[in-house]
Amino acid sequence: MGYIEDLRKIVGTRPLILVGAVVGVMDEQDRILLQKRPSGVWGLPGGLLELAESAEEAGRREVWEETGIEIGALELVGVFSGEKYFVKLENGDEFYPVTIAYRTTDIKNKKIRIDGVETLDAQFFELTNLPAETSALVRTMIQKYTKYVE
Incomplete structure (x- = not known):
């Protein structure tokens, strides 16, 4: 069991x-690279940090787990927080x-592998031609990413 699951046993929802x-x-x-989650929404590969894990380590781990792609060096793009990002899950957890958010062009392998659980699909998209089901948060993040590409 992971850190967050353990924490939820103590604090509930x-x-x-x-x-x-x-x-x-x-x-x-x-x-x-975007991944399609079970909700049908396309997003950036990523997830929550585990105990003793750096943000960079978590980013690399999540990209690997969710897409099968191994990456190297990361560039910090920004930090997103605040009330507008509040999440309430179906199980009541808040x-x-x-x-x-990081950006990388340091791709060690490009062979996409999806697990069918956390990721239903994963593809590379043109920044000007994102799927309609891309979340607003991801679109905001991608706007920041485009500053690095122009």
Whole structure:
């Protein structure tokens, strides 16, 4: 069992502040890697930090777990937090995420592998041609990423 599951046993569904990392993986054609989650929404690979894990380590781990792509060096793009990002899950759990967003072009392998659980699909997209089901948060993050690509 992970850190968050252990914490939830203690605090129940009460709001928490949770730190996560996402990574904008950019290929040589300046396309961005997005993953389709079970909710049907496309987003950046990423997730919450585990105990003793750095944000960079979490970003690399999550990209690997969710897409099968191994990445290297990361560039900090920004930190996203505040009331507008509040999340209430179907099971009643509530949290305010602090999301650390990174960008990388350091791709060690491009062979996409999806697990069919956390990720239903994963593809590289042109920044000007994102799927309609891309979340508003991800669109905001991608606007920041484009500053690095222009």
